[in-house]
Amino acid sequence: MSPHSSLEWHPASWQQCPAAQQPNYPDAERLQDALQQLQTLPPLVTSWEVNGLKQQIARAQAGEGFVLQGGDCAESFADCRPEIIANRLKVLLQMSLVLVHGMRQRVVRIGRFAGQYAKPRSADLETRDGVSLPSYRGDLVNAPEFTAATRMPDPQRLLEGHARSAMTINFVRGLIDGGFADLHHPEYWDLDWVQHSPLAVEYQQMVDTLGDSVRFMETLAGQPIGDFSRVDFYTSHEALLLWYEQAHTRQVPRAPGWYNLSTHFPWIGMRTAEIGGAHVEYCRGIRNPIGVKVGAGMSVDWVSDLCRILNPDNEPGRMTLIHRMGAGKIADALPPLIEAVRNAGHRVLWMCDPMHGNTVSTPNGFKTRPFDEIQSEVEQSFAIHKACGSRLGGVHLELTGEDVTECTGGARNLSHADLERAYRSTVDPRLNYEQALELAMKMARVAG
Incomplete structure (x- = not known):
């Protein structure tokens, strides 16, 4: 019997389970005041957007799409700036x-x-x-500066x-x-580096080919195609x-159940995926599509129970099961998990997170991730x-559109010494814009 089966789900039922990775707020009254304010604010996403993503993930499960999550x-609050977001x-x-060019299929984009x-975090305290x-x-929760306040x-x-x-x-x-993502004008998406990158010529060929394909399809249709x-x-x-x-978990008119309206696609990290834990209890009751990180140390029974x-x-x-094993493991x-999930008949989308392992x-003294791995x-x-x-059916990547030096290797062969030049992450190393695009090109060749 599932440890959750005795619980009648509601947005606060997670509080009856062991909850890992939660901060210790010193003032419970201030916490409740903030949560009450959150509950009255407009949602960040809509239930029909959530349902639309679920339909797209279902198509990807059926082999009719690929999910790019990154x-x-x-x-950080400081990075909520137009140039960084763009x-x-x-x-x-x-x-x-x-x-799209390499795989010849639709790509679902999840930021x-x-x-x-x-x-x-691995420990409650830092010394x-x-x-x-x-x-x-x-x-x-708090700020990175090392002061008590x-x-x-x-x-x-x-x-x-x-x-x-x-x-x-x-x-x-x-x-x-406003047309920023218009496939008629992929040149709008160019970052400053494109002209001098070792990948520039190959990328430009893809842009030109896609543009020709769009114009060809519209010529056949005799009119502009809105999807482009x-x-x-x-x-x-x-x-x-x-x-x-919990504060963002809402019921909506003319739709059964509860939705987390802070995001379209919440996921459970490997550190909080315990059967009987608060995060699994919370996520089992919301209508959103759900991702779960699975690692090399997780048993087939554990993963099957999560499904x-x-x-x-x-x-x-x-x-969605997002495996993050490490190149050496x-x-x-992975094969025993794939076999167990298939034999149990679970419908899942498999994604790869090649970063965390x-x-x-x-x-x-830097944390980094080798591009080759x-x-x-x-x-x-x-x-x-x-x-x-x-x-x-997809990949899950930590990346940025900025010219950082946090992961080693790639087309410019960044070294350990290069990390000191532009290491800006407060937590984990990210692929920079060039490494991210290079990885996409290599994926397209493998999967195409």
């Missing part, structure tokens, strides 16, 4: 153009932003020079997170509705801070799924 490891959107659009303000303070858990969890940040997420979503929607002038774009974040998620609890009706488009760890520390895990994923009679 964005910051942890957004560049992040540009690189995802560029990557999707490459994948890892407009709410990715909380991060799990420097004998001083211990609460760990930085993302801007939704800034590291104290502050409920007011929940409201600030809602506001910054709303600004981000509003700007992205405005860009897309805009794209659907969705948001996602880890459903980590459950007080925040059964989170998607008891085996609804198409509901369940995936060959042994390939993190290493350098001698000069990231590429290897993605390429192995395509091959393993094919050999197992399955299909890799």
Whole structure:
């Protein structure tokens, strides 16, 4: 029997379960005041957008699409700026153009932003020079500066997170509705680096080919085709801070059940995917499509139970499993999970997160991810799924549209020494715009 079966679900039922990775707010009254304010604010997304994404994921499960999910490891309030948001959107659009060209199928675009303000940590406390303070858990909770005042969890940040997420979503929607994502004009998406990148010629050929294809299709149709002038774009974040998620959980007219209206696609991280835990309990009751990170240390029974609890009706488009094994472990760890899920008849979309299993520390004290290992895990994923009679239906990447130096390797062969030049992440290393596009090109060759 499921540990959850004795619980009647409601948005607060998670509070009856062990809740990992939750901050300790010193003032319970201030927390409740902030949550009550959140509950009265307009939602960030709509139920029909959520349902639309679920339908697109269902098509991807059936082999009729590929999901590209990407964005910051942890957004910061300071980066809620138009140029940073636009560049992040540009690189995802560029990557999707490459994948559409190479795979010859639709790409579902999900931004890892407009709410990715909380991060799990390995310890509750961080110690420097004998001083211990609460760990930085993302801007939704506290600030990265190492002082007692800034590291104290502050409920007011929940409201600030809602506001910054709303600004981000509003700007992205405005860009897309204004023609920013028009396939007639992919040159709008160019970042400054395109002219001098080693990949520039290959990318430009793809742009020209796609433009010719669009014009050819419209000539045959005798009129402009609306799907080419805009794209659907969705948001996602880890459903980590459950007080925040509960406050955004709403019922809507003429639709059964509850929706998390802070994002289209929440996911459960591997650190909070315990059967019987609060995060699984919360997510089992919402109508959104759900992602779950699965790692090399998770048993087939554990993963099968997650599918059964989170998607008891085996609804198409509901369940996504995002494997993050590491390039050296995936060959042994992934096939048994694929086999178990298939044998149990669970409908899932399989995605690859090649970032989190390939993190290493350098001698000069930086966390980084070697591009070759990231590429290897993605390429192995395509091959393993094919050999197992399955299909890799998407990728989940930590990336930025900025010229950072956080992951080593890639076309410019960034070294450990290069990391000191532009390492800006407060938590985990991200692919820069060039590495992200290079990975998309390599994926398109493997999957095409």
